[in-house]
Amino acid sequence: MKNLLPRFLEYVKVDTQSDERFNTTPSTKKQWDLAKKLVQHLHIIGMQEVSIDENAYIMATLPSNVDKEVPTIGFISHFDTTPDFTGRNVKPQVVKNYDGGSIVLNKEKNITLSPDYFKELTNYEGQTLITTDGTTLLGADDKAGIAEIMTAMEYLIQHPDIKHGTIRVAFTPDEEIGRGAHKFNVEKFGAQWAYTVDGSQLGELEYENFNAATATITFKGKSVHPGFAKHKLVNAIGLANEFLNLLPNNEKPEHTEDREGFFHVHHITGEIEHAEIALIIRDHDLEHFNARKALLTAISEKINKQFPESVQVIIKDQYYNMKEKILPNFHIVEIAEEAMKQLGITPIIKAIRGGTDGSQLSFMGLPCPNIFAGGHNFHGKYEYIPLESMEQATLTIVKICELTAQRF
DSSP states (O other): OTTHHHHHHHHHTSOOBOOTTOOSSSSSTTHHHHHHHHHHHHHHHTOEEEEEOTTOOEEEEEOOOSSSOOOOEEEEEEOOBOTTSOOTTOOOEEEOSOOSSOEEEETTTTEEEOTTTSGGGGGGTTSOEEEOOSSSOOOHHHHHHHHHHHHHHHHHHHOTTSOOOOEEEEEESOGGGTOTTTTOOHHHHOOSEEEEEEEOSTTEEEEEOOEEEEEEEEEEOBOOOGGGOTTTOBOHHHHHHHHHHTSOTTOSGGGOOTTOOEEEEEEEEEOSSEEEEEEEEEESSHHHHHHHHHHHHHHHHHHHHHSTTOEEEEEEEEEOOTHHHHGGGTHHHHHHHHHHHHTTOOOEEEEOSSOOHHHHHHHTTOOOOEEEOOOBSTTSTTOEEEHHHHHHHHHHHHHHHHHHHHHO
């Protein structure tokens, strides 16, 4: 495990932000910088069949060391970081023997990571925390997962007494902009199932996620001098406001939790003759998900009755709840749960309030639940990760490999 921390620190210093504005894969050239480094590291630790394709999807193999038929399993993490907050010039700070109090991330800017606000910090007193310097994200999402997979494979290579079947690993681009699985070659990967190592706190094990869709609502108005506007002017901004007022006020991200779905408006632009709303739809329940989409259509029809052809709604499904594909293969969840228990980790089985590459991969024929990588407060300057959680994630990967060989 000695290489885990330096490996992680090396990875987070490479800027790999993805960008949805570009249609290339990867969406940003700088993702190649880490991708090429990861290929080198896979060779160095002794992995076989190391490959990287024209879209920067990396795959490698750890051959079986048992003389019986064992299912080929996989572990997957993404190397891009979110465009929501800067990932340039990351300067990770290592806080040893955390004392349970506030951590000054940036004295000059008075930025502090405090347990008064982030209460789960108190769970890690006495441990080693890796934090930001208060000016960037950290990138534990998901470079922690990559470092853990890499270290777990290295550990298995160095400990041939641990018996396992064939293990496949993959590192992918553009997960943060929803494209991580779009060009993933499931057939080439060749695993019967896999695990994304992309969860948060110690013990997370997830096999449910949101059904997800985007909606673009455009509004067409008519501009007339306001002094002569009665019964003539149609203000697209006003129509957009009316549309939003007809959405359920309590079904927003800031008012929901657990398995409660929502509508989330993330962009709005407008002038008198044209306005546009961009929102996302999320719900774990497929029936409720479809009802949400139907509601947007019904609202547009209501407004169009008063102002004909003034509203257009375009809805695009993004991904679906992987639970549908995991339940028929539930032994893959049971193996991960047992691995954690044998390591003294309490499994936290819950639904993801978001998406993961695993949801798309599951519908592509690769059942793929999600296990913890150990980080907290992703996508911002308060992101941190306990080293001990990373070590436990690494051991969980090793144990999953071992239990799979024992079970089959």
